[in-house]
Amino acid sequence: MSVTGGPDTGLIGRESETAALRERLRSPGVRLITLTGRAGVGKTRLAGEAVREPGDAFARVVTVDAAAPQALAGLRETVVAAAPEDAAGRRVLLLLDGCDHEARGPAAEAVVALAGEPGVVVLATGVEPLGVYGEQLLPLGPLPVPGDEYGDKYGDGSGGDGGSPHTVASVASVALFTRRARDADPSFALTPENAAAVAEICTLLDGLPLALELAALRLRLLPPHLLAARLRGRTTVLAGGPVNAPARHRSLAALAEWSCRGLDPAALALLERLAVYEPGFGTAAAGLDDEDGMDALLDRGLLTAVGEERGELRLAVPEPVRSHARARGAEAADAHAERYRRMAAAALPGLGGTGQDRLLREAAAEAPNVLAALRQLHGRGDAEAAAALVLGCHLPWLAQGRLREGLEWCDTVADAGPLPEAPRARLTDLSGVFALALGDPQEAVRRHRRALALGKGVGDRRQNALASLRLGTALLRTGDATAARSVLVTAHSALSTMGVTGGTAEAAVALAAALCAEGDRRKGRALLAAAEETFRRSRDGRGLAGALRALAALDLEGDEPEPAGTALREALRLYEAIDERTELPGALEESALLLLRTRPAQRPRAVRLLAAADVLRRRTGAEVPQEWRSQAERARTELGARLDWPDFATAWAEGARMSPATAVAEALSSPGPSRSPVAGAAAEDRSLTPRQAQVALLVAEGLTNRHIAARLDISEWTVVNHVRQVMRRLGCTSRVQVAGAVGRWA
Incomplete structure (x- = not known):
């Protein structure tokens, strides 16, 4: 027990929490505040900083370690006696630190015993509330990490420039890590070369202050990029805390084990099952509708809410508990992989129609877990299950812009053996789809032809017709419209005969493009109109958006900007509904070019749209077709010439910072095209x-x-x-x- 102010703890990133806690402690009506948060978050340091300068409200501060049983004996008499005779009505502030696990019950009893002393204010710290009547809670979370600041913490691909020193230096977790790194190595500095690795370290450690300090000490031995690589598999390798610190603060393994102490079997089993899920998983995906032990994990901070997606809670098991529990429950990884394989299979029929927007958004939210399941299936040698999961991810990966990732997984699983010819042919065909989306039509043609060769021995007429459709689409992108038309006519007829509705409409859009390239715009428009009607009837939003963009291109060729603008706006709304990333850049560029053609006064907005499209496309890794690149370059050159350079640069920077949703809103907020002035x-x-x-x-x-x-x-x-x-x-x-x-x- 001590009566003290204390030295400056040098807290970083806790200024607002410290000010809020001090303000609440000085409120006349406050008798008990419990500072809660998971182990290692810095509760003791924050509480010590808050009471370091008690001001005029308190005559004295008394600090008690609740983990020492003898310290709680006679606490009431000791605290009352601590008030000096000249206190002049000022109160005594009791800091009751470490009310965790076995100490929680005795600490609660001690606080109840002080209820009759109006001159005593208690500030307690613990991983859980004390559960005492009149208790006020102040939850303390980890420090923000770069992903929190820029919306990409869980790998959704929408984050901004999270790897530059300018971007990450002001993030609290990075600031703490950098300060402690300099303590360990005075020559350390945040640079363009190590900023991305430092940001990754802070994200891997979930912004937990104790973990960041232990990691910073490792920079004496490892450069940031190697330290990040070491932490990717298991954060509990970190150790080396101060010798005078509690045992749980000397290593993350000890911290995680201490955090799980006293959990009942149901809660511990649930924790081990959930530890294999990537952060940001949904309650439905994890089957948490009715699970014993969930509340206990939430109370202790062993399970945290990290957001929501369309009303569904998104959860995470934080580090280092996740690494610790995952090592204890290794068999849960197989159950996790099987669960996501079944989910992908169940979602597949609905992805091409009703419910497409909901399913694609759910797939985007669960993308890290799908990839974890895929790694598990592939790692254990279950090639057929891995192939089924990759094929089920076809449309979600295209919509999310995970093009290179999709291509690599197609090749990885297709080359793994033994794998039957049918899934191998489908994987090869799908790899061609990703190659074309990445802007390599020649490679796509090669892959689709190989898929057709593999499919001949299988005898799957439907799959062979789809492969022919995709081959024709790729041939068209190479500039060979005649060969494309020949292949697409056959594919369209075969798919129509077999009653493959979505495939028939997709083939109609591709065939229309080939016919228009050869000059037959009338037949092309008829095919597009039929495809539009089919997509509307089946409620395939992504397919409908593609058909509308093709119709808009025809309208512009015929000098009909109004219907073209209407079609483009609907396509943008459809892309926004499914959170589309691969096709969206093209639609934004088309909107920008239409603006330049019909609304010259909207040049700054056109610049913003072109910049947003450029950044979004680079995130997918896609190459722009040469003819489209030429149009965009000409538009940028014209805009640069017509606008003052500061205005152009400002508009471009604004567009480059836009999220996909903001870019769509920017395009939709522009005035529609008009052929003639309106009366009045x-x-x-x-x-x-x-x-x-x-x-x-x-x-x-x-x-x-x-x-x-x-x-x-x-x-x-x-x-x-x-x-x-x-x-x-x-x-x-x-x-x-x-x-x-x-x-x-x-």
Whole structure:
């Protein structure tokens, strides 16, 4: 027991928590606050920092280690006696540290015994609440990691530039790791070469302060990239804590074992089963609708909520408990793999129709677990089960933009033996789909031809027709429209005869493109109209979006921008519904080019859309077809010439930072194309003063108030007033509506 202030603990990233705790402690109505959080999160340090300077509210601070049984004996008398005679009504603050496991019950009893002392305020720390009446809780989580900041913690591919020093340096977990790394090695610095590895280390360790400090000590022996590689398999290898620290703080293995102490058998069994799941798994996927022990794990922080997806809770077993429990329950990996194999098989029929958007989003959320299951199936030599899972991931991986990953898994599983010819042929055919999506049509042709050769001996007419469809699509991308048409006519006829509805519509879209390439736009449009109707009837949103984009291209060739714009907008909404990543960049570029053609005043918005498309495509690893690259390059060159360089650079940077959903919203917020001015537009124009009309035109270009002020050399507040007057006179309630109104007379 001690009566103290104490030295500065040098807390990093806990400024807001410290201020909030101090404020609550000084509140007159507060009698008991319990600081909860899992082991290693820094509860003791935070509590010590909060009471280090108690201020005028407290006459004295008394610190008691609740883990020492003798310290709780006679606690009431000791605390009351600690108040000095000249306290002048000020209270005594009791820091009751370490109310965990066996100490929790006695600590709760001691707190109850102090209930009759209004001059005593208790601050307790523990992995669980004390469960005392009137207790106020302050949960403490781990420090933010780079993935938390940029939306890519669980590998959804949507994160920003998480690997540059500028991006990661301000993240609290990185700041703590860097500070402790410099303590161990004064020459250490965050650089472009090691920033990505440091960010990965912080993410692997889940931002747990104790784990970060132990990892930083290892930099004396290992560079960051090798340390990250070592931690990927098992974080409990970290050890080497201070000799004067509690045993549980000297290694992550000891910390994890201590965290699981006292769990009942049901909770421990559940923990070992869930430890094989990748962070961010769903409750339904893990079968947690009615599981004994789940609440106990949540109370202790051994199972944490990390978000939600369409109302479903997403969970994680945090490190190092996950590594520890996974090693204890090795047999759970097979059950996990089998569960996801069955889930993929059950979802397959619905991916091409009703429920496609829900299933694709669920598949995206569970992608890390699907990959973990695939690694397990492949590692144990179950080639057929692995092949079935890869084939079931065909559409989800395409929608998620996991193109190179998909190609590699197709090759890996197809080359693993023994594997029957039928799944080998399907895997080879699927590998061609990924190769084409990556922008290599020649390689796709080679793979599809090999798939057809393998399929001849199998006798699967449906699969051979689908392989022919994909071969024709790849041939068209090589520029050989005649050969493509020949193959696609046969594939379309075969699939139609067999009643393969989705395949028939897909073949119709590809055949229409081949016919249009040869100049037969009338037959091409008829095929596209039939495909559109089929996709609408079957509710295949991804297929419908592709058909609509093809129709939009035909409309633009025929100088019909209005129907083209309508089709593109619907395609974008469909892509947003399924969280599409592979096809979305093309749709954004098409929207940008349409804007440039029909709404020249929207140049900044077109720049943003082109930038967003460029970044999204690079994340998938796809190469742009040469003819499309030329169009995009010409558009960028024209925009660079027509816009001032600062405006172009600003718009490009804004677009590059957009998430897919934001990019879609940007495209949909632009005014639609119009062939002629709307009646009454001239009256709208005359209702504005020359300066207001000038401001309205710049708003329509997508410029911010600050940029408009700089362009017109007026104050930003003056611009705000002009924008308000423009909205009032044009009857608009938003800048988007102003852009639409201006677009009708620009």
